[in-house]
Amino acid sequence: MPRKVDHEQRRRRIAEAVWTIVALRGLEAVSLRDIAAEAGVSLGQVQHYFRTKEQVLRYAGQRLVELAGEELRRSLAARPEPPSPRSTIRAIAEQTVPATPERRLGAAVWYAFVTRAVTAPELAALIREAWAGTHALITDEVRAAQRARQVATGLDPAELAATLQTVVDGLVPQVLVGYRTPAEALAVVDRHLDLVFRPAGRPTARLGGEAPR
Amino acid sequence: MPRKVDHEQRRRRIAEAVWTIVALRGLEAVSLRDIAAEAGVSLGQVQHYFRTKEQVLRYAGQRLVELAGEELRRSLAARPEPPSPRSTIRAIAEQTVPATPERRLGAAVWYAFVTRAVTAPELAALIREAWAGTHALITDEVRAAQRARQVATGLDPAELAATLQTVVDGLVPQVLVGYRTPAEALAVVDRHLDLVFRPAGRPTARLGGEAPR
DNA sequence: CAGGTAGCAATACAAACGTATGGTTCAGCA
DNA sequence: TGCTGAACCATACGTTTGTATTGCTACCTG
Numbered sequence: 001m002p003r004k005v006d007h008e009q010r011r012r013r014i015a016e017a018v019w020t021i022v023a024l025r026g027l028e029a030v031s032l033r034d035i036a037a038e039a040g041v042s043l044g045q046v047q048h049y050f051r052t053k054e055q056v057l058r059y060a061g062q063r064l065v066e067l068a069g070e071e072l073r074r075s076l077a078a079r080p081e082p083p084s085p086r087s088t089i090r091a092i093a094e095q096t097v098p099a100t101p102e103r104r105l106g107a108a109v110w111y112a113f114v115t116r117a118v119t120a121p122e123l124a125a126l127i128r129e130a131w132a133g134t135h136a137l138i139t140d141e142v143r144a145a146q147r148a149r150q151v152a153t154g155l156d157p158a159e160l161a162a163t164l165q166t167v168v169d170g171l172v173p174q175v176l177v178g179y180r181t182p183a184e185a186l187a188v189v190d191r192h193l194d195l196v197f198r199p200a201g202r203p204t205a206r207l208g209g210e211a212p213r
Numbered sequence: 214m215p216r217k218v219d220h221e222q223r224r225r226r227i228a229e230a231v232w233t234i235v236a237l238r239g240l241e242a243v244s245l246r247d248i249a250a251e252a253g254v255s256l257g258q259v260q261h262y263f264r265t266k267e268q269v270l271r272y273a274g275q276r277l278v279e280l281a282g283e284e285l286r287r288s289l290a291a292r293p294e295p296p297s298p299r300s301t302i303r304a305i306a307e308q309t310v311p312a313t314p315e316r317r318l319g320a321a322v323w324y325a326f327v328t329r330a331v332t333a334p335e336l337a338a339l340i341r342e343a344w345a346g347t348h349a350l351i352t353d354e355v356r357a358a359q360r361a362r363q364v365a366t367g368l369d370p371a372e373l374a375a376t377l378q379t380v381v382d383g384l385v386p387q388v389l390v391g392y393r394t395p396a397e398a399l400a401v402v403d404r405h406l407d408l409v410f411r412p413a414g415r416p417t418a419r420l421g422g423e424a425p426r
Numbered sequence: 427c428a429g430g431t432a433g434c435a436a437t438a439c440a441a442a443c444g445t446a447t448g449g450t451t452c453a454g455c456a
Numbered sequence: 457t458g459c460t461g462a463a464c465c466a467t468a469c470g471t472t473t474g475t476a477t478t479g480c481t482a483c484c485t486g
Contacts, residue, residue: 004453004454004462004463005462005463023332024332025332026241026328026329026331026332026333027241027328028239028240028241028329029332031442031443031444032443032444032445033442033443033444041464042464042465042466043465043466044463044464044465044466044467045463045464045465047444047445047446047464048462048463048464048465051445052444052445053443053444053445108331108332111328111331112328112331114386114390115239115240115324115325115328115386116239116241117390118239118321118324118325118386118389118390119236119237119238119239119242119321120239124390124391127390127392128390128391128392131387131392132392155404155408156404159400159401159404160404162401163380163401163404163405163408166379166380166383166384166387166401167376167379167380167383168383169383169386170379170380170381170382170383170384171379171383173327173328173331173382174344174379176331177327177330177331177337177340177341178337178341179340179341179344179345187372188372188375188376188379191368191369191372191373191376192376195368195376195408195409196408217432217433217483217484218432218433244472244473244474245473245474245475246472246473246474254434255434255435255436256435256436257433257434257435257436257437258433258434258435260434260474260475260476261432261433261434261435264475265474265475266473266474266475
């Protein structure tokens with residue numbers, strides 16, 4: 001057998017190059033030559049690891065979902081104890097809303113893939129699975145909050161989670177096109193959480209900001 | 214002067230061709246030749262009315278916003294009297310969530326343009342203005358609802374409207390990629406409206422579906 | 427009725443694209 | 457030590473792309 005290289009490492013480098021170009025110039029602007037140049041390899045090498053352009057993009061999308069999932073799990077695990085359901089949901093929002101340059105890159109790429117999935121069915125499944133995963137995660141937190149009497153028990157947790165997730169996801173494009181700052185977007189999330197969560201120990205909702213001045 | 218034609222009519226026909234292609238195959242798949250073929254005109258004619266491809270796309274985007282605005286105003290005016298704030302917001306949601314094939318087309322095109330705006334600043338302004346317009350509209354309705362004691366007066370109407378708008382907009386891609394049906398999406402809106410609006414005449418929120426069975 | 431110009435259509439063109447092909451190099455087992 | 461096949465690289469090919477160019481046609485104006 002001839003020389004061995006780490007296939008996965010090569011592929012990941014190419015995927016990262018795809019992300020950079022997509023975030024900077026959009027998904028429609030990526031060419032295999034640009035990808036190769038950005039990754040610092042030859043066009044031939046890209047072709048060696050992916051048979052078609054579509055496969056490159058698909059892998060880049062899958063890897064993005066994979067990486068985002070890992071990072072979410074990591075940041076959730078790294079929170080101060082004990083993690084309340086509300087703070088967990090808030091942490092998900094913080095990870096989704098693009099506040100830092102790296103997150104902006106990830107969000108822009110994710111968003112571009114969602115758009116492509118509208119007319120590219122082979123990507124749609126990937127997107128749907130990712131959404132379903134996040135939804136399940138949030139639903140669990142809502143249920144925990146209900147058990148802790150922090151959320152009204154009469155409300156359907158799956159439905160509440162759906163709205164929560166939709167708000168967070170819906171804020172992403174608003175930040176990406178400069179309609180809102182990341183801070184404003186997170187404020188929208190907080191006000192919505194105020195609506196859903198009742199303040200600890202009190203029977204009715206307290207209105208207004210999260211920190212009284 | 215030589216023969217006169219209606220410039221606006223020609224441009225609109227071309228814009229409609231753009232929409233069709235975008236909704237069917239994505240924004241990255243539109244070429245001037247495809248546009249010409251779809252519009253049933255020659256490539257030369259497209260070039261006669263638009264100097265560059267970018268101008269074609271920009272016009273198609275502007276026209277889409279324009280048309281969506283007109284249709285929204287029309288459908289809001291055509292509702293049974295008297296229109297409650299909640300029903301107005303619900304009508305906006307119905308117009309945004311792609312339930313019919315035509316609306317799906319419009320939503321897919323809109324969504325594609327938003328995505329392009331992430332990396333194309335000249336489109337971003339258009340998108341932001343459209344968002345701001347809708348937000349102002351919803352905010353007015355929330356304020357009216359507060360005056361009518363249908364929404365708690367302690368809440369910031371602009372913030373409530375922002376969440377409402379974000380939920381509705383956030384549902385669009387979910388429907389477009391087949392994660393939710395249009396009916397499910399509207400149900401999410403209704404449950405959120407249940408949270409924000411208190412039932413007529415009662416002091417506390419009634420939970421569950423909008424129509425008791 | 428003359429003619430100038432708006433309204434096209436046809437074609438040309440260079441660039442960029444995805445993909446295919448052929449060759450070179452060299453690690454690793456026999 | 458030789459040789460086989462994985463890992464490339466370079467280049468070529470045919471298409472498609474946006475845009476430029478050229479020229480014809482027919483209508484409105486003077």
